Amino acid sequence: MTIETTSSRAPYLGYGLGLRVEHYEALLEQPGNVQWLEIVSENYLVPGGRPLVWLERFRERFPLVMHGVSMSIGGTDPLDDDYLARLAALARHIEPAWVSDHLCWTGVQGINLHDLMPLPYTEEALAHVVERVTRVQDVLGRRILLENVSSYISFADSQLTEWQFLAAVAERADCLILLDINNIYVSACNHGFSPLDYLDGIPAQRVQQFHLAGHEHGGPLIIDTHDAPVANAVWDLYIEAVKRYGHVSTMIERDDHIPPLAELMTELDHARTLAAPWLQRAA
Amino acid sequence: MNTLQTLQQRLLQAVLADNTPRLRELRGDAHADAVTRLAVYRHGYRIRLRDALSTEFPGLRLMVGQRFDAMLDSYVQAHPSGHYNIRWHGAGLAAFLEFSRPWRDKPALADMARLDWAISTVFDAADEPTINAADLADIPAEAWAELCLRPQGHLQILPVTCNVDSFRRAADRQEPRPRMRSYRQPRHLLVWRQALTVHYRPLAEDERQLLNAAMREEPFTALCERLAEYHPPSKALPRMTALLRQWLEAGLIGAYRLKS
Structure with missing residues (x-):
């Protein structure tokens, strides 16, 4: 199967939100400043019923992108062919602007931890992930985006930094990058690296989407909870990312303590305001 | 490795x-x-x-x-x-609660889990067409004996030992915990989806037998004979008519075919 490998990025979608059930009706009635939506792919890998009916309604009104949590691209169990087939069928049906998942593993030996487990940054892991990304892109017939995850552990055997590893995966597998600004901040705090070094190490031409989200402080570590407004330090890092990468489709991801839609729209406006001066310069 | x-x-x-x-x-x-x-x-x-x-x-x-x-x-x-x-x-x-200590000592727990899970799976089961009374109106009278009604594929019939439906209803309405009532004999609940809405209701024993027979694609004649085991002739036909109307209005029947 031929995969489009143009160096240009996919269309710039502007500012969007992660689609959540709590906002279904409000989003259709008053979409406000929400320009696009990211769906969690797994929520719509169902035979029928209400989820797919809602999805059709949103598809008519918004550009959609698909974001998965179960690909386990770094896992050592075989890739789940059934999952990939369902994912490919959904993508064919809703024609998202792009499909993404996480640079992580989620389980092994048939057991799923339902978590985004970090990988050791080794040559062995790099070769393993690159081979699997290539296979996934072949099945889907398109390049995928991989997202950096928040992490709390690090491995004695790691030979590369996280950003070196992510950049190498993207280059070798010819995939794209979903950069989660909050995750960079969380992991930088937890592991003591510079988030600016991280941004500087990522190839700008492969960055296609930003995530913004909230976190919480849990003891000595910062936990990526997606249950709070975006923190000031993450907004600061977002500006640094915009300076480096320019126009990148940006969205806010809230998974818990879901606030009224208007509150997230206010955060989206804040993102716009922060980015505007730098995007004007870039233009 | x-x-x-x-x-x-x-x-x-x-x-x-x-x-x-x-x-x-x-x-x-x-x-x-x-x-x-x-x-x-x-x-x-x-x-x-x-x-x-x-x-x-x-x-x-x-x-x-x-x-x-x-x-x-x-x-x-x-x-x-x-x-x-x-x-x-x-x-x-539900299976864990049915067979594992200490939960297995309270069968109501497995029953409750079974109802919750049935509602969850019926919610996004595959969409299926439904037929209504008008679809059956054109069937010639002589063909009804061989008529097979096909219930929706997602439909579930659950045996229960207590009023688990009251608990689910209270949970959905955010009402206080109801009083538990255990049944001397197991009863049954029907769970199905009409358009996008999941429904559940108690199922009378004669209706359960008929629905099970319909799921086995037994013809209309056989359904009537089964109903005659529960009711005298004067009441069996009105009961059959009432059930059929109820099934069609509730979207329980997905299709029909004439055996011949």
């Missing part, structure tokens, strides 16, 4: 373990030691499954009350999740 695979297996076992072990593969620092760091994943695994199952089993949560989290933890401990969709780990909960 390669290094990455071994590492992942050791990490997985550490996350599932009762106590956080010290793994030589992990690095700690002055900020937090490796055990503290690994504990984030151990805690997260249990909380995530607890939250996901809690959403799928609102009736059970209301029935069990304060022990609900402990019940879910014991299930997750005994049965790690295997499906990529976290929600689907709920598929085994």
Whole structure:
């Protein structure tokens, strides 16, 4: 199967939100400043019923992108062919602007931890992930985006930094990058690296989407909870990312303590305001 | 076995373990030691499954009350999740409650889990067409004997030993916990979806026999004969008419065919 490998990025979608059930009706009635939506792919890998009916309604009104949590691209169990087939069928049906998942593993030996487990940054892991990304892109017939995850552990055997590893995966597998600004901040705090070094190490031409989200402080570590407004330090890092990468489709991801839609729209406006001066310069 | 695979297996076992072990593969620092760091994943695994199952089993949560989290933890401990969709780990909960101590001593728990799970799966079952009275109107009278009604494929009939439907209704309406009423004889609940709305209701014994017969594609004549076992001739026909109208209006029948 031929995969489009143009160096240009996919269309710039502007500012969007992660689609959540709590906002279904409000989003259709008053979409406000929400320009696009990211769906969690797994929520719509169902035979029928209400989820797919809602999805059709949103598809008519918004550009959609698909974001998965179960690909386990770094896992050592075989890739789940059934999952990939369902994912490919959904993508064919809703024609998202792009499909993404996480640079992580989620389980092994048939057991799923339902978590985004970090990988050791080794040559062995790099070769393993690159081979699997290539296979996934072949099945889907398109390049995928991989997202950096928040992490709390690090491995004695790691030979590369996280950003070196992510950049190498993207280059070798010819995939794209979903950069989660909050995750960079969380992991930088937890592991003591510079988030600016991280941004500087990522190839700008492969960055296609930003995530913004909230976190919480849990003891000595910062936990990526997606249950709070975006923190000031993450907004600061977002500006640094915009300076480096320019126009990148940006969205806010809230998974818990879901606030009224208007509150997230206010955060989206804040993102716009922060980015505007730098995007004007870039233009 | 390669290094990455071994590492992942050791990490997985550490996350599932009762106590956080010290793994030589992990690095700690002055900020937090490796055990503290690994504990984030151990805690997260249990909380995530607890939250996901809690959403799928609102009736059970209301029935069990304060022990609900402990019940879910014991299930997750005994049965790690295997499906990529976290929600689907709920598929085994009713069987766990039916056969595992101490939960098996209260059959109401497994019944409740079965109803919650049926509602959850019917919710996004495959869409199917339905037929209505007008669709049957053109069938010639002489052909009715061979008429086979085909109930919706997602329809579920559940045996229950107590008023689990009252618990689910109260949970959905955020009402107080109802009083539990145990039945001397098991009864049955019907769970189905009409358009996008999931319904459930008690099922009379004659109606249950008829629906089961229809699912086996027995012809209309056989359905009438079964009904005659429950009612005198003067009442069997009106009952059949009433049931058929009720099924069609509720969207229970997906299709029909004439055997000949």
